[in-house]
Amino acid sequence: MCRWMAYQGNTVYLEELLFEPDHSLIHQSLSARKSEVTVNADGFGLGWYDEREEPGLYHEILPAWSDCNLKSLARHIRSNLFFAHVRASTGASTARSNCHPFAYKNWLFMHNGQIGQYESLRWQMDRWIPEHLYTYKRGSTDSETIFLLMIANGLEDNPHQAITTTLNQILDLMSAKGIEEPLRFTSMLSNGSDLWAIRFSSDEHAPSLYYKRFSEHIVIGSEPLDLSGDGWNQVPSGHIMKISDLSFDSFPLFA
Template sequence: MCRWMAYQGSPVYLEQWLFEPDHSLIHQSLSARKSEVTVNADGFGLGWYDEREEPGQYHEILPAWSDCNLKSLARHIKSGLFFAHVRASTGASTARSNCHPFGYKNWLFMHNGQIGQYEQVRWQIDRWIPEELYNHRRGGTDSEAIFMLMIANGLDENPANAINKTLQQILDLMREKGITEPFRFTSMLSNGKDMWAVRFSSDEHAPSLYYKQFGDHVVVGSEPLDLSGEGWQLVEPGHIVKVGIEHYNSQSLTVE
């Protein structure tokens, strides 16, 4: 399962959170502690906001720990809202187009989890995505398909409603197909101003999700970014959280 982190607050150089903590995301890519998969070596990606409305992105298929370009970028890019993701593939090929975070206009999205027996529902999910959106689909992951479907379901107007509607559609389709493997979904989304975190699973094993609020920033991640874990709060399963520097608004998902 993938590992990821998100930051919002006073602008910082990315290296401060990607490399410096004793259980940083780069460390987790080699030695994850709260995942079925210890090593996440199937590529990585960055997404960051600056003066422009659309976020910058960088994707690579090398393991995160071995790319000198990542070290240089993290040392020189400064941002007040950024995403980072290290990938452990659940079936789709190792390619830049399959590396998170995914972007569309001002939105960023990244995900940890999978749709059980995805190949049995892929055709139908793809056809729910309007043609003008589908033309922006670059890879073959279930993650990107979910993101495109959320946009189609009104992510711009009402993020919580779009998330609930999308998860329900997929669950209903899986039941219709008789799929018993779980749908596991822990994700992060941002429009450049706000961030939404989601922790969900159709079984009792939702992928881990933590957050920690500091004085002038908040960090969200698959795992605490320090080995002690002190001060990190676990997000409850089955919840959407609008998280920011001075707020943490959690609501239950309505999917059944």
């Protein structure tokens, strides 16, 4: 399973979160602690906001720990809101087009999880994507398809409703196909000012998702960024958490 983290707060250099903590995301790419998959080596990506409305993006298929470009970029890029993701593929090829985060206009999305027997659902799910959005599809992951469906279902106007509508569409299709493998979905969305963190699974094994509020920033991620884990809280399974201006609210996803 993939590992990811998101940051909102005072403007910082990305290296302060990506490399410096003792269980940073780069450390997790080599030695994840809260995942069945220890090594996440199928590419990585960054998404960050600065003076422009649309986010910057950087994707690479090399393992995160071995790319000197990432080290240099993280040392020089400053942001008050950024995403980072290290990938462990669940079937889709290792390609830049399959690396998270994905972007649409001012939105960013990244994901950890999978749709059970996705290949048997892919044809139908692709056809749910409207033509004007399908041109944005670059890769072959279930994650990118979910993101485009959320946009089609009104993400820009009502994120909570778009998220629940999309997940229900997929669950209904899985049920109609008799698929018993779970839908596991832990993800992060942002429009450049607010963030939405979601932790959900159709079985009892939702992927891990933690958050911690510091004095001047909030970090949300698949795992705590320090080995002790002190002060980190887990988002309850089946919940969505909205983060805005260093405050957050958590509520049931399907309330």
